Amino acid sequence: MRVVSTPVAPRLAAAILILVGVTIGLGITGGAVGVGTARAAEPAPLDAERVVRSVVGISAVVPPDSQSSRTLGTDREGSGVVIDGSGLILTIGYTVMEASQIQVTAADGRSYPANLVAYDPVSGFGLLRAEMGFTAPWLRLANSDAVKEGDTLLALSGGDNRGATAVKVVGKREFAGYWEYLLDEALFTFPPIRAFNGAALVNREGRLVGIGSLLVAEAMEGRPLPGNMFVPVSALEPVLADLLAYGRRQEPARPWLGVTLREEMGRLLVDKVSPRSPAESAGLRPGDWIVGIGGQRFSGLADFYRKLWGLGPAGTIVPLEVMRGATLTPVPVTSADRVRFLRLNPTL
Missing domain, CATH: 2.40.10.120 (Thrombin, subunit H)
Structure with missing residues (x-):
C-alpha cells in the first residue's frame, strides 16, 4: 500500500x-x-x-x-x-x-x-x-x-x-x-x-x-x-x-585497503581500486583474485573482513595472497584509516 x-x-x-x-x-x-x-x-x-x-x-x-x-x-x-x-x-x-x-x-x-x-x-x-x-x-x-x-x-x-x-x-x-x-x-x-x-x-x-x-x-x-x-x-x-x-x-580505526570486491565461489575478485589508496600503492589491480590473508583462507566476504580487521588497527600491514592468472603472488598492503582519505570538511 x-x-x-x-x-x-x-x-x-x-x-x-x-x-x-x-x-x-x-x-x-x-x-x-x-x-x-x-x-x-x-x-x-x-x-x-x-x-x-x-x-x-x-x-x-x-x-x-x-x-x-x-x-x-x-x-x-x-x-x-x-x-x-x-x-x-x-x-x-x-x-x-x-x-x-x-x-x-x-x-x-x-x-x-x-x-x-x-x-x-x-x-x-x-x-x-x-x-x-x-x-x-x-x-x-x-x-x-x-x-x-x-x-x-x-x-x-x-x-x-x-x-x-x-x-x-x-x-x-x-x-x-x-x-x-x-x-x-x-x-x-x-x-x-x-x-x-x-x-x-x-x-x-x-x-x-x-x-x-x-x-x-x-x-x-x-x-x-x-x-x-x-x-x-x-x-x-x-x-x-x-x-x-x-x-x-x-x-582505533579499522584497516582500510581501498578496494571494491565481488564474491564468487568463496574467492574475492578485485573489481576496482580507489585512486591513491593503500591497495593502489601496493600494486593491487582490478582482475586480481584475493584467495588468502595472512596465511588464512576465508569463507566469503564477511569472513574476509573479520580476518582483515582482526589483524590490528589502521596502519597494519595486510599480507594478502593474490592469484594473477595461474600465479599465486604475495601482496603486502600497508592499510590506512578510511576517514583520512575523505574530505569531510571540503572548505579547509
Whole structure:
C-alpha cells in the first residue's frame, strides 16, 4: 500500500493513520509475495503529524575532485530524520560525506542550510545539524533489536519524494558490502521503496527503528525478492556521544585497503581500486583474485573482513595472497584509516 507523496503534511499524516490502523498481511507462498486481507487492529499510540514533520529531505553538493564523487556523483538527494530538539538529523552517510554544501527541506517545503556533524564508516550513519532557525519535531530511537521478522513498519521519505509506505520485515541478518563494509545485523523489508537513502523506518509507536541504505535484489535470503536494507539504530546508540563530541568514534580505526570486491565461489575478485589508496600503492589491480590473508583462507566476504580487521588497527600491514592468472603472488598492503582519505570538511 503506497501513500501518494504530497507536500501537505496533514494529508500525509492522515494517510499514515490509515496505514497504522490496519494490519497488512504479506503472505509468502510458493516464492511469491502478496498482500493479504486487511483487518481492523487496535489503534496505535502514534502521533502521525509528528512523524511526518520529523522526516526531512536532504540535498548535498560534493566537489568533483573528492574521492566519493567518482562513484556517488556530485549532486545527491536523500532523506533524514530529526532525532533531538536542536536540529540534529540522522541520515545515511554516503548522501552527505565530502559535501561542500548541504541543505535540508522541512515538511512545509522550507529549506535550511545544514552542517555535517559526523560520519561513521563503521555503521554508515551520518549526522547533520540544520541551521538558520530550523525547527521540527523529533523522534525517539526505538530498540531495533526487538524488531522481528514479520513485523509491519512504516518507511517514510522526505523532500520531493515525500511519502510513506507500509513495509514488512522479511529478513534480519548479516550484511557484507563490496566497499569494505559489514553489519552484524541489518533489517530487510518488502515492498521496496525507491527513495530509500536516509528514509526513516518507524514502528507503530512512532519511534525510529532504522535508516534506509540500499535497494537490494534479495531482501529475503535465498529468494529473488527485491526490497530495501535498513541500518538499525542500535548501531548508533553506543557511539552517539563520540560522534557528537569528536565527529567520529573514539576507538582505533579499522584497516582500510581501498578496494571494491565481488564474491564468487568463496574467492574475492578485485573489481576496482580507489585512486591513491593503500591497495593502489601496493600494486593491487582490478582482475586480481584475493584467495588468502595472512596465511588464512576465508569463507566469503564477511569472513574476509573479520580476518582483515582482526589483524590490528589502521596502519597494519595486510599480507594478502593474490592469484594473477595461474600465479599465486604475495601482496603486502600497508592499510590506512578510511576517514583520512575523505574530505569531510571540503572548505579547509
